[in-house]
Amino acid sequence: MKKTNNNNVFYDPSLAKRHRKAKVFKGLALSALVISLLFLAIFLSDMVIKGKSAFLQTYIQVEVTYNESTVKSYRKAIERKYLNLVSRSDIRDIPLKMKHDPSLMGTKKLQWILADDQVDMYMKEKYYKLKSKDLKALKNLIENNRVEMRFNTLFFTQGDSKIAENSGLASAIIGSIFTLLVTMAVAFPIGVATAVYLEEFANPDSKWSSLIEININNLAAIPSILFGLLGLSIFINMFGLPRSSPLVGGLTLALMTLPIIIVSSRAALRSVPASIRQAGYGLGLTKIQVVRDHVLPLAFPGVMTGSIIGLAQAMGETAPLIIVGMIAFIPDSPSSIMDAATVMPAQIFTWAGMPEKAYIERTAAGILVLLSILISLNALAVYLRKKFEVKWQ
Amino acid sequence: MESFQPKNKRTMLKERIIEYFLISAAIISILTTFGILFSILFEAIEFFNLKSFTYFITGSHWSPGTDHSEFGAAAIFSGTFIITAIAIAVALPIGVFSAIYMSEYATDNVRTTVKPLLEILAGIPTVVYGFFAAITVAPAIVQLADFFGLDASFNSALAAGIVMGIMIIPVISSLSDDVINAVPDSLRKGSLALGMTKSETIKDIVLPSALPGIISATLLAISKALGETMIVVMAAGMNANKFSINPLEDMTTVTVQIVTALTGDFEFNSPDTLSAFALGLILFVVTLVLNIVSVMMIKKFKEKYKMSNL
Numbered sequence: 001m002k003k004t005n006n007n008n009v010f011y012d013p014s015l016a017k018r019h020r021k022a023k024v025f026k027g028l029a030l031s032a033l034v035i036s037l038l039f040l041a042i043f044l045s046d047m048v049i050k051g052k053s054a055f056l057q058t059y060i061q062v063e064v065t066y067n068e069s070t071v072k073s074y075r076k077a078i079e080r081k082y083l084n085l086v087s088r089s090d091i092r093d094i095p096l097k098m099k100h101d102p103s104l105m106g107t108k109k110l111q112w113i114l115a116d117d118q119v120d121m122y123m124k125e126k127y128y129k130l131k132s133k134d135l136k137a138l139k140n141l142i143e144n145n146r147v148e149m150r151f152n153t154l155f156f157t158q159g160d161s162k163i164a165e166n167s168g169l170a171s172a173i174i175g176s177i178f179t180l181l182v183t184m185a186v187a188f189p190i191g192v193a194t195a196v197y198l199e200e201f202a203n204p205d206s207k208w209s210s211l212i213e214i215n216i217n218n219l220a221a222i223p224s225i226l227f228g229l230l231g232l233s234i235f236i237n238m239f240g241l242p243r244s245s246p247l248v249g250g251l252t253l254a255l256m257t258l259p260i261i262i263v264s265s266r267a268a269l270r271s272v273p274a275s276i277r278q279a280g281y282g283l284g285l286t287k288i289q290v291v292r293d294h295v296l297p298l299a300f301p302g303v304m305t306g307s308i309i310g311l312a313q314a315m316g317e318t319a320p321l322i323i324v325g326m327i328a329f330i331p332d333s334p335s336s337i338m339d340a341a342t343v344m345p346a347q348i349f350t351w352a353g354m355p356e357k358a359y360i361e362r363t364a365a366g367i368l369v370l371l372s373i374l375i376s377l378n379a380l381a382v383y384l385r386k387k388f389e390v391k392w393q
Numbered sequence: 394m395e396s397f398q399p400k401n402k403r404t405m406l407k408e409r410i411i412e413y414f415l416i417s418a419a420i421i422s423i424l425t426t427f428g429i430l431f432s433i434l435f436e437a438i439e440f441f442n443l444k445s446f447t448y449f450i451t452g453s454h455w456s457p458g459t460d461h462s463e464f465g466a467a468a469i470f471s472g473t474f475i476i477t478a479i480a481i482a483v484a485l486p487i488g489v490f491s492a493i494y495m496s497e498y499a500t501d502n503v504r505t506t507v508k509p510l511l512e513i514l515a516g517i518p519t520v521v522y523g524f525f526a527a528i529t530v531a532p533a534i535v536q537l538a539d540f541f542g543l544d545a546s547f548n549s550a551l552a553a554g555i556v557m558g559i560m561i562i563p564v565i566s567s568l569s570d571d572v573i574n575a576v577p578d579s580l581r582k583g584s585l586a587l588g589m590t591k592s593e594t595i596k597d598i599v600l601p602s603a604l605p606g607i608i609s610a611t612l613l614a615i616s617k618a619l620g621e622t623m624i625v626v627m628a629a630g631m632n633a634n635k636f637s638i639n640p641l642e643d644m645t646t647v648t649v650q651i652v653t654a655l656t657g658d659f660e661f662n663s664p665d666t667l668s669a670f671a672l673g674l675i676l677f678v679v680t681l682v683l684n685i686v687s688v689m690m691i692k693k694f695k696e697k698y699k700m701s702n703l
Contacts, residue, residue, distance in 0.1 A: 008635060010588075018590050018593065019590060020588040021590070021592060021593075022591055022592035022593070023596070024592075025591075025592035025596070026494075026498055026591070026592065028424070029490045029491070029493045029494035029497070030485065030488055030494050030498070031490075031653070032487045032488075032489075032490030032491045032493075033490070033491040033494045033499075033507065035496065036487055036488075036511060036514065036559075036562050036566070037507070037510060037511075039514070039559045039562075040513060040514055043517075043525055043559075046525065046529050050528070063462060065500060094684070100578065182538055189418070190418045190421050191418075193415050193418035193419070194415075194418045194419045194421070194422060195415065195418055195419060196415055197412075197415035197419045198419065198605065201412060201415060201416075202419075211423070212419050212422060212423060214421050214688075215422055215423050215621075216425050216532075217480070217684075217688060218426060218681065218684060218685075219422060219425060219426055220679065221613070221616060221680065221684040222426075222429065222620075222677070222681075223616075223617075223619070223620020223621070223622070223648070223676060223677075223680055224620065224622065225622045225648050225651060225652070225673070225675065225676075226429055226433065226620070226673055226677055227429065228655075229429070229432065229436075229651070229669070229670060229673045230425075230429045230432050230433075230434055232429055232655065233432040233433075233435075233436055233670075234428055234432050237661065239418065255425045258421075258422055258425070258449065259422070282610075286404065286405070286408055287408065288408045288412075290410050296497075311636055312516065315518075316516075316517075316519070316520070316521075317516025317518070318518065318519065318520040318622075318623050319519070319623055319648070319652070321435035321658075322622075322626075322652060322655075322656065323652070323655050324652075326658070329591075336620075345518050345520040345521075346520075348520050348524065349520050349623070349626075351527070351629070352520075352524045352527065352627060353524070353627075363524055363528075364524070367521050370521070371517070373514075374516060374518070378516065
């Protein structure tokens with residue numbers, strides 16, 4: 001053994017090196033954590049940077065002529081040099097408007113009209129494609145303060161559209177609401193009933209209840225796309241339910257949400273102490289009465305929390321809905337659960353595949369809307385848990 | 394007392410009915426699993442009646458929708474495997490080291506703020522990750538590869554794999570965190586008392602004890618990566634005939650081909666559509682086996698350390 005300057009027999013000459021290694025190890029662990037948080041930060045800021053511009057939309061002020069030739073062709077309503085600068089979606093309704101309001105005939109008005117997506121891209125300093133004479137006309141308008149950016153209300157009131165500047169999330173939001181209503185109407189009662197059965201009625205050691213339990217665990221781990229295959233071959237092909245409808249989509253999502261609701265409801269039921277049940281039996285209540293009037297109300301906040309988390313997860317799910325056809329181009333909002341519809345994540349997927357650059361910011365904005373709904377739902381779940389949490393002695 | 398009898402009987406009957414309702418609710422979850430299994434199985438059997446099973450597994454030519462459709466899925470499987478491997482290569486070290494930091498080094502304050510943040514990563518819809526992969530990560534990889542004089546595809550396996558890896562970090566980190574926390578403190582104290590440094594304790598004592606749990610978390614993560622659809626549909630390739638191990642090239646996966654087959658304009662009973670169910674069957678079996686092994690490993694770990702809440 002090498003002689004050291006202190007006489008401690010336990011002195012380990014490699015100690016400094018080992019301590020250095022320990023530091024490096026700790027640094028490694030910390031950097032892993034920092035990297036994963038960095039991913040989150042990069043990801044969220046990327047979405048905000050890409051999406052925030054979609055909340056503003058460009059409008060330009062042009063003179064609209066209401067006369068005979070406008071009725072024949074809406075293209076005559078606007079001066080030729082500005083025609084490529086305005087959105088087709090906004091001026092194509094002008095003849096219809098004149099039909100409803102005959103007093104417009106023969107007048108000329110200075111009006112704010114929705115601008116074409118390329119003009120919008122130019123105003124947002126993004127990649128644009130404008131002919132040089134259109135660009136000149138646009139610069140002229142800008143100098144005269146006839147170009148304005150306004151809050152993009154169309155994004156929340158319009159459905160999908162092939163005209164980028166006219167497309168919005170509205171029909172997808174309605175579709176999501178219908179689909180999730182079906183999901184919750186099916187998954188909530190079945191999930192809670194299953195949890196009540198497993199916790200309060202089934203014999204926990206029996207083969208039967210362990211079979212159900214293994215099953216639920218497996219169900220939670222099956223890839224979501226396979227639920228889509230189930231929906232396609234059973235709900236659509238066997239039962240003949242309408243393709244692309246919120247009914248089929250909602251039923252498919254319900255089966256996926258079931259395990260989440262069951263697991264959290266069971267945990268909530270388990271946390272209700274046995275003394276509550278025993279007191280109920282002591283007063284001569286039947287089992288159903290104890291569960292219905294005492295155990296379930298006490299477990300309810302936990303059940304709600306789990307259901308909201310399940311709802312949030314169902315809301316972001318896309319793959320099974322693509323398989324059951326909820327991805328078609330659907331400009332109008334569905335009016336019942338049997339109509340063809342699309343949902344928010346599917347709308348995001350459709351926009352992401354569009355070739356026009358203007359759809360990129362709409363996709364990112366759609367993502368921001370979806371993420372803020374999901375975060376609020378999760379925050380609501382946390383709030384409910386905190387507010388109604390009962391600490392049993 | 395006699396007037397009580399009928400009412401009592403009615404109550405008994407009501408109780409019976411409610412109990413049957415509860416049992417039938419529980420049966421629905423079982424029906425769902427078997428529904429998935431059989432709906433996929435029957436269509437897959439129909440497919441294998443039309444096309445050869447051995448060629449499906451080993452053949453390398455995939456050409457649905459043509460006059461002489463061939464269904465050899467070997468290139469699809471290899472693409473799935475490589476993208477999953479990239480995802481695990483990203484998620485495993487980051488996930489496990491994050492878990493080590495959170496359970497061994499971090500203060501309670503850090504834990505309570507960081508854990509929900511990591512959970513956000515798990516709650517982001519996959520379609521959003523797909524957009525991120527296709528619009529931000531893939532072009533960045535093309536530029537980076539260009540800088541090194543390499544040629545990368547805009548649908549590279551690397552972009553899809555990395556983003557998928559980010560997505561499954563929380564799967565690995567939260568389960569690993571649980572099992573590392575479950576390793577009894579006496580083991581750590583014993584090791585520290587013998588003069589080991591903290592990192593040596595973690596490397597030689599804690600991690601080996603937690604290994605079954607970490608492996609189980611990894612298996613679960615693999616199963617999640619195999620079944621992930623939106624990221625690969627949006628960011629990975631479509632070409633099902635190309636074998637490659639170069640992560641900069643475009644590759645396709647089982648889930649991409651399922652979506653492609655079912656969103657095309659094929660007849661439902663044509664082999665082109667049914668091929669999706671054959672691929673689905675493979676996916677179902679592989680993920681089911683992974684999940685069962687994962688659950689068994691975690692059960693063993695639980696028994697070893699006599700814990701009940703994992």
